[in-house]
Amino acid sequence: MSLAPSGYNVAPLTGIPAVHPGDNIAALLTSAINANDIAIHDNDVLVVAQKIVSKSEGAVVELSTVVPGHEATELSAIVNKDPRLVELILASSVRVLRSVPGVLITETHHGFICANAGIDASNSLGPDTVILLPEDPDRSARQLRAAIANLTGTALAVVISDTFNRPWREGSTNVGIGTAGFVPLDDSRGEPDDSGKVLHATLVSIADEVASAALLVMGVSGGVPAAFLSGLKLDASNEGSQALLRDPDRDLFR
Amino acid sequence: MSLAPSGYNVAPLTGIPAVHPGDNIAALLTSAINANDIAIHDNDVLVVAQKIVSKSEGAVVELSTVVPGHEATELSAIVNKDPRLVELILASSVRVLRSVPGVLITETHHGFICANAGIDASNSLGPDTVILLPEDPDRSARQLRAAIANLTGTALAVVISDTFNRPWREGSTNVGIGTAGFVPLDDSRGEPDDSGKVLHATLVSIADEVASAALLVMGVSGGVPAAFLSGLKLDASNEGSQALLRDPDRDLFR
Numbered sequence: 208m209s210l211a212p213s214g215y216n217v218a219p220l221t222g223i224p225a226v227h228p229g230d231n232i233a234a235l236l237t238s239a240i241n242a243n244d245i246a247i248h249d250n251d252v253l254v255v256a257q258k259i260v261s262k263s264e265g266a267v268v269e270l271s272t273v274v275p276g277h278e279a280t281e282l283s284a285i286v287n288k289d290p291r292l293v294e295l296i297l298a299s300s301v302r303v304l305r306s307v308p309g310v311l312i313t314e315t316h317h318g319f320i321c322a323n324a325g326i327d328a329s330n331s332l333g334p335d336t337v338i339l340l341p342e343d344p345d346r347s348a349r350q351l352r353a354a355i356a357n358l359t360g361t362a363l364a365v366v367i368s369d370t371f372n373r374p375w376r377e378g379s380t381n382v383g384i385g386t387a388g389f390v391p392l393d394d395s396r397g398e399p400d401d402s403g404k405v406l407h408a409t410l411v412s413i414a415d416e417v418a419s420a421a422l423l424v425m426g427v428s429g430g431v432p433a434a435f436l437s438g439l440k441l442d443a444s445n446e447g448s449q450a451l452l453r454d455p456d457r458d459l460f461r
Numbered sequence: 462m463s464l465a466p467s468g469y470n471v472a473p474l475t476g477i478p479a480v481h482p483g484d485n486i487a488a489l490l491t492s493a494i495n496a497n498d499i500a501i502h503d504n505d506v507l508v509v510a511q512k513i514v515s516k517s518e519g520a521v522v523e524l525s526t527v528v529p530g531h532e533a534t535e536l537s538a539i540v541n542k543d544p545r546l547v548e549l550i551l552a553s554s555v556r557v558l559r560s561v562p563g564v565l566i567t568e569t570h571h572g573f574i575c576a577n578a579g580i581d582a583s584n585s586l587g588p589d590t591v592i593l594l595p596e597d598p599d600r601s602a603r604q605l606r607a608a609i610a611n612l613t614g615t616a617l618a619v620v621i622s623d624t625f626n627r628p629w630r631e632g633s634t635n636v637g638i639g640t641a642g643f644v645p646l647d648d649s650r651g652e653p654d655d656s657g658k659v660l661h662a663t664l665v666s667i668a669d670e671v672a673s674a675a676l677l678v679m680g681v682s683g684g685v686p687a688a689f690l691s692g693l694k695l696d697a698s699n700e701g702s703q704a705l706l707r708d709p710d711r712d713l714f715r
Contacts, residue, residue, distance in 0.1 A: 209473050209677075209678050209679065209680040209684065210677045210678070210680070210681075211471070211473070211678045213675055214470060214471055214472035214473060214678055215463065215470070215471050215677065215678065216468060216469070216470050217468055217469055217470075217471070218468035218469075219463050219465070219466065219468060222493055254528075283525055301476050303659070305713045307713065310713065312713070318626075320629040345690055346614075348664070370663075370665070373628075374574075374627075374707075374712060374713070374714035374715065375574040375706075375707055375712060375714070375715065376636065376666060376669070376705050376706065376707055377646055377664060377666065377704060377705050377706070377707050378645075378646045378647070378664050378665050378666025378667070378668075378669065378705060379663070379664065379665055379666065379675070380634065380665075380666050380669050381670065382630065390569060391632075392632045393681050409624075409633070409681050410631060410632050410633065410641070411624070411632050411634075411676065411681045412630060412631065412632025412633065412634050412635050413632070413677070415630070415632065415634050415673070416634055416635065416673040416674070416676050416677055417677070418635070419669070419670040419673035419674060420471070420670070420673060420674035420677065421512050422665065422670050422703075423463075423464045423465055423469065423667070423670055423671070423674065423693060424464070424466075424468055424469065425463065425466045425666045426462050426463040426464070427464075427647050427663050430463065431463050439677060450631060451630050451632060452629075452630065452631065453628075453629055453630055453631045453633050458560075458628060458629060458680070459559045459561065459564065459566070460627065460628035460629070461628065
């Protein structure tokens with residue numbers, strides 16, 4: 208079943224100023240929606256780059272304040288990264304999956320498997336400032352959804368988006384690290400397809416496909432930190448993105 | 462840099478009839494573009510489901526014609542799949558990565574790592590007919606682009622799309638297994654970002670993000686076999702999708 212029988216539109220939310228800790232991004236995003244002349248309806252989809260969510264929540268660290276421990280110091284020599292950054296990566300992680308020169312892949316406390324525990328250099332906060340992932344991206348998405356509903360009277364679906372690499376294929380793609388307001392994993396298993404056959408294995412990550420659609424307007428270098436998708440008919444839900452995390456027992460590659 | 466500074470639109474190409482071996486899908490897709498009242502311009506993006514490309518090329522096999530060999534018979538007992546299907550999977554593959562009950566993951570001769578070498582049951586050709594991947598999906602994309610240019614005078618970007626699972630996260634996402642007419646891997650490494658910093662590691666799979674955007678209108682169960690994306694400003698190129706295949710030497714998870 209198409210999630211947008213009449214198609215959908217993806218618009219960049221331009222004009223959002225640089226975000227700093229404590230900023231009200233719900234207000235900034237609502238202003239940008241208005242300034243971009245976008246008509247909003249319940250269940251339209253707002254995709255927000257993780258970086259501005261983290262910045263607004265104060266999930267930023269000055270590397271000069273970090274004292275690397277023994278494990279971080281040893282690992283930093285293997286992966287050829289700043290030991291203070293490696294200390295932060297380990298503090299955000301439950302497990303190291305791979306560590307080779309230039310690459311450190313861990314499982315974060317959220318359950319994400321990605322490079323550097325998702326910690327990025329900041330574009331705007333200073334040369335030695337890094338940005339951590341939000342502590343609980345689903346909570347961030349829920350709060351953003353609620354705050355925008357308060358401001359506008361409209362209940363949007365919200366995706367907090369990040370750019371992850373993956374095995375086997377070059378080039379990152381985008382994933383929904385936090386979601387609110389919709390079913391992020393479409394489970395059509397057991398439904399008949401268009402020829403009447405019963406489907407066996409179709410389980411699609413709607414959240415990640417939406418995040419990927421948004422990246423095309425947000426820009427590879429992250430210049431536009433949010434996108435608005437109009438016309439999708441996503442199933443409403445109170446669940447977060449937990450269903451997107453594969454149980455390690457079902458994972459053949461970790 | 463945004464790939465669609467004014468946003469973009471994704472439309473389902475509805476009304477395409479069931480495809481059979483030998484059908485001219487360039488003509489079917491052009492008719493569907495017209496019937497859906499879509500204005501087309503050079504470099505607009507056509508995304509086509511792998512299944513109809515394979516069907517039109519005759520990449521279909523009746524399982525009753527397949528005699529499984531010794532290796533396929535042994536492996537079929539492990540993965541609990543039809544030994545004739547396993548024979549076809551092995552014939553399409555250069556290597557088995559994982560084989561456990563219910564799951565057989567291989568590297569195909571194209572270089573794709575996916576379940577069952579991308580071989581699917583058919584929706585419409587009969588209960589024991591399976592559909593292989595196109596022999597050379599980049600060639601399929603190039604031919605489709607050229608045939609549509611002949612019919613319409615417009616040179617589209619073309620993506621042949623398939624739905625792959627992946628490690629770590631539940632839910633499949635869509636990938637571009639064949640491309641023509643655009644740069645499928647955006648390499649912004651070394652370009653300054655919006656704050657003037659030089660980027661180090663941003664390499665985005667445009668082909669896969671486009672395929673994911675299209676899936677949202679094509680439908681989880683594959684009811685709509687093509688989508689049309691208007692408004693994207695992709696860089697034109699004669700290359701195919703080879704750059705999306707990670708060199709095994711650079712891959713930490715195979």
